Each structure stands twice: as structure tokens, then as C-alpha cells.
Amino acid sequence: MERRRFLQNLGATAVGFSFLKSTMASQLSAGADAAGRVVVVGGGMAGTTVAKYLRFWGGTGMDVTLVEPNATYYSNIFSNMVLTGERTLSQLSFNYNILKSKYGVKVQNYSVKAIDPVGKKVTLSNGTILPYDRLVLAPGIDFEPLPNLTGSAANQAKIVHAWKAGEQTVSLQNQIKAMTSKDTFILTIPPAPYRCPPGPYERACVVADYLKRTKGGGKVIVLDANPRILAEPLNFTKAFNETHKGIITYVPNAPIASINADTMKITTTSGGIYTGKVINAIPTHKAGNLITQSGIGLNNSLDSKWAAVNVLSYESTNPDLAGIHIIGDSSSTTQPKAGHIANAEAKVCADAIIQLLKNGAVNPVPMTNSSCFTPITKTTASWLSVVYRYDPASKSMLPAGNGVTESNGATSENFEDMLKWFNNLMADTFA
Numbered sequence: 432m433e434r435r436r437f438l439q440n441l442g443a444t445a446v447g448f449s450f451l452k453s454t455m456a457s458q459l460s461a462g463a464d465a466a467g468r469v470v471v472v473g474g475g476m477a478g479t480t481v482a483k484y485l486r487f488w489g490g491t492g493m494d495v496t497l498v499e500p501n502a503t504y505y506s507n508i509f510s511n512m513v514l515t516g517e518r519t520l521s522q523l524s525f526n527y528n529i530l531k532s533k534y535g536v537k538v539q540n541y542s543v544k545a546i547d548p549v550g551k552k553v554t555l556s557n558g559t560i561l562p563y564d565r566l567v568l569a570p571g572i573d574f575e576p577l578p579n580l581t582g583s584a585a586n587q588a589k590i591v592h593a594w595k596a597g598e599q600t601v602s603l604q605n606q607i608k609a610m611t612s613k614d615t616f617i618l619t620i621p622p623a624p625y626r627c628p629p630g631p632y633e634r635a636c637v638v639a640d641y642l643k644r645t646k647g648g649g650k651v652i653v654l655d656a657n658p659r660i661l662a663e664p665l666n667f668t669k670a671f672n673e674t675h676k677g678i679i680t681y682v683p684n685a686p687i688a689s690i691n692a693d694t695m696k697i698t699t700t701s702g703g704i705y706t707g708k709v710i711n712a713i714p715t716h717k718a719g720n721l722i723t724q725s726g727i728g729l730n731n732s733l734d735s736k737w738a739a740v741n742v743l744s745y746e747s748t749n750p751d752l753a754g755i756h757i758i759g760d761s762s763s764t765t766q767p768k769a770g771h772i773a774n775a776e777a778k779v780c781a782d783a784i785i786q787l788l789k790n791g792a793v794n795p796v797p798m799t800n801s802s803c804f805t806p807i808t809k810t811t812a813s814w815l816s817v818v819y820r821y822d823p824a825s826k827s828m829l830p831a832g833n834g835v836t837e838s839n840g841a842t843s844e845n846f847e848d849m850l851k852w853f854n855n856l857m858a859d860t861f862a
């Protein structure tokens with residue numbers, strides 16, 4: 432029943448988890464005779480998908496180069512399970528080999544250092560200059576500094592966010608491993624928008640479950656800068672008050688005022704003071720530095736920390752940035768900042784770019800979908816899902832059908848579905 436409800440909400444008719452392709456196939460209008468040079472910057476969930484589908488749908492006339500400094504991508508999705516030892520980072524690693532060998536995407540393992548929107552070219556960290564007809568930026572997120580962080584440099588270095596899978600994930604895993612049943616883990620949630628709305632609540636649950644199972648107890652304090660639980664409110668309220676009762680304390684309206692890394696005390700703006708053995712502070716987010724940092728070429732064109740786009744094509748709404756598309760977490764839309772929706776946005780963008788290069792019309796009513804599965808314990812998970820449809824009146828993507836739907840609690844069946852969902856999403860992106 433749960434699976435049927437999930438698929439119904441996604442509007443998918445196929446049994447199983449082929450929805451990623453089936454929903455997009457219905458709106459695929461691109462032909463194979465497009466031609467042009469597209470440079471894609473950022474080989475994460477959004478950038479990798481758009482590079483793959485530009486070639487897959489656009490054909491050999493599409494000259495696609497993906498610029499990504501790292502040869503290996505570590506998935507943020509499932510990285511909370513690295514903290515509790517259920518996964519290793521290497522199990523969450525992906526590379527660009529299939530993109531190159533099967534789809535003919537050229538890959539440059541460098542960063543982009545400069546963008547020239549007028550001359551239509553980007554400069555890489557090794558000095559290479561890549562001209563483009565269309566440029567896609569997908570650099571994910573970066574962070575604002577934590578407010579009033581004091582203490583020795585060594586102690587400050589222990590306060591990690593682990594919100595980009597990698598070294599910090601391992602650091603946080605080791606800190607959690609060293610906790611005892613008498614210790615407190617403090618997790619701070621930044622003001623929205625941040626990547627993966629259910630992600631911090633999921634982290635609180637899996638850490639609480641780990642402490643209970645392996646240490647016989649412990650405390651998790653969640654200091655949320657937001658006024659309420661922002662995703663799956665029913666499931667997380669139940670998880671905090673029942674499944675992890677006595678371990679998790681949830682504090683809404685608690686933005687950080689200061690953190691002392693020597694005394695491990697956090698003061699909130701309302702004056703509350705909390706002390707922890709481990710502090711996992713997730714800072715306020717902004718679009719990737721590529722977009723917001725001065726000196727690269729775009730920051731003066733933004734009117735906020737995020738890039739405004741036309742969601743029919745994900746092209747910037749700033750006329751100075753014509754031909755530049757921004758997808759994934761860096762863009763500002765009504766959709767959540769999440770990997771599943773980044774994959775869906777990338778396909779809408781790929782289809783639109785192929786049409787634009789053919790002087791065709793972009794799809795006037797694109798649809799996207801998002802789902803997040805959330806482990807609540809080592810063996811159970813919950814989910815949320817939502818389909819978005821373009822609304823011409825507001826020129827934005829609005830929830831269609833049942834809106835945002837959440838599962839009826841956390842079950843082991845959902846946990847099994849979560850594993851299939853992850854494998855499908857990552858295969859659709861990297862293979």
C-alpha cells in the first residue's frame with residue numbers, strides 16, 4: 432500500500448522504480464540533430480545528469496565538456512549512514528568513466544576560475560580556455576561563516592558541518608564513535624533554504640539510534656534556526672517523541688549567536704546555552720562560490736545569495752547572463768535543494784538547451800519530481816515525495832496533485848525501497 436501511494440504521488444504508472452526515466456520520457460521533445468558547444472561546470476547530481484542527457488538526447492552533434500576538479504564524487508545522499516558506520520565513503524563514491532566512454536562527454540578535472548559571459552568562455556585553473564554556446568553551472572552550495580566562533584584553532588577545527596560528503600564526514604564519524612552514553616551531540620540547523628530539507632532531522636534520528644544501540648544511551652539536541660520541522664513533520668515528530676524519546680530534544684527558533692569551541696558551548700539568539708561533547712554546526716548556505724564569489728564574473732549579477740532562473744530552461748533571468756543556465760542547489764526556485772530534484776532539473780535543462788540550439792521551442796509545461804527517503808533507525812525509513820508542474824501564472828514550479836506527501840511512519844519495507852531508489856537515482860546520474 433505504501434509503495435503504491437508513493438508511486439501514485441509521483442504520477443508513475445510503472446511498477447518498481449523506473450519513474451526517473453518514465454516521467455521524463457513523456458516530456459522528451461528533443462531530437463538528435465542539435466549541434467553546439469556546451470560547457471557544464473560541477474560534476475555533482477545536477478551537472479553530471481545534464482552532461483549525460485545532453486549527449487544521450489542531443490546526439491553526437493553536441494560537444495559537451497564537464498568541468499569538475501575531483502575525479503571522485505562522494506554522494507551526500509546516504510552520508511548520514513557513514514556517521515553511524517552503516518556505509519563507508521568508498522561505497523558512496525562515483526566517477527565519470529561511463530560518462531566519458533558511453534556518452535562521449537569530455538571531462539576536465541579542473542576548477543573554473545573565471546567566466547566571461549560576454550565573450551562566452553570559461554577559464555580553468557590550469558589556464559585552459561573553453562568557449563561555449565551554452566554554459567551550465569552546477570557548483571552546489573557553499574557556506575557563510577559560523578557566527579562568533581571562538582576558541583583555539585585546533586578546537587574550532589573539530590566543529591564540522593559534514594554537509595558536503597568527504598573529510599568532514601569521517602571527522603564527524605570519529606567524534607560520534609568516541610562518545611559515551613553520558614555525552615551530548617548537538618546538531619544545529621541553518622535557516623532555510625538549505626540542501627536536503629529532511630537531512631538534518633534524519634541525521635538526528637540515525638545518531639540517536641546509533642547512541643542507543645551501541646552506547647546504551649546519550650543525548651541529541653537539535654537547535655533549529657527555523658520555527659518548526661520543515662520536512663516530514665508528522666514522521667519526525669513521531670520519531671523524536673516516540674522512537675527516540677528520551678534521547679532527542681528538539682528546540683525550534685534557535686539560531687546560533689555564538690559557539691565557544693574550547694568550552695563546547697553554544698549560545699542561541701534567545702539566550703539559551705547548550706553544552707555538548709560533539710557540536711555538528713551546519714552553517715547558513717549560499718550558492719556555490721563559483722557564482723557568489725567576487726572576481727569570477729557573476730557575483731555582481733546576483734541580487735541574492737542564489738541564482739534566479741527561468742524554470743522552463745534554467746537560463747539565468749539576468750539579461751547580462753544570457754546563455755548561462757544554473758541548476759541544482761545553486762539556483763533559486765520553488766523546488767527543494769535536493770539530489771533527486773537536481774537530477775530532474777538537469778533533464779529539463781538538457782531538453783531545453785537542445786531545443787534552443789535547434790532554434791526550437793522549449794517544453795512549455797515541464798514537470799519534475801522529488802523524493803527523499805529517510806532512515807529513522809538502522810532498519811526502518813520514511814519518505815516524502817512531490818511532483819512539480821510549471822505554473823504559467825506565477826512562472827514557477829508548483830506542487831501538483833497531492834502536493835507534498837509523506838509516508839505513514841517508518842517501516843522496514845520503506846528501508847528496502849530506499850536502497851532501490853538510491854541505486855536507481857545514482858545509476859541515472861552516473862551510468
Ligand SMILES: Cc1cc2nc3c(=O)[nH]c(=O)nc-3n(C[C@H](O)[C@H](O)[C@H](O)COP(=O)(O)OP(=O)(O)OC[C@H]3O[C@@H](n4cnc5c(N)ncnc54)[C@H](O)[C@@H]3O)c2cc1C
Nearest residue numbers: 473475476477507542543570571627759760768769770771
Ligand atoms: C546529509 C545529506 C543527506 C542528503 N540526502 C538526500 C536525499 O535523501 N535525497 C536527495 O534528493 N538529496 C539529498 N541530499 C541533498 C543532495 O546531496 C544535494 O541537494 C545535491 O547533491 C545537489 O546537487 P548539485 O549538483 O547542485 O551539487 P553537488 O552534488 O554538491 O555537486 C556540486 C559539484 O560542483 C563542483 N564544483 C564546485 N565549484 C566548482 C568550480 N569552481 N569548478 C568546477 N566544479 C565545481 C563540486 O566539486 C561538486 O562536485 C542530501 C544532502 C546531505 C548533506
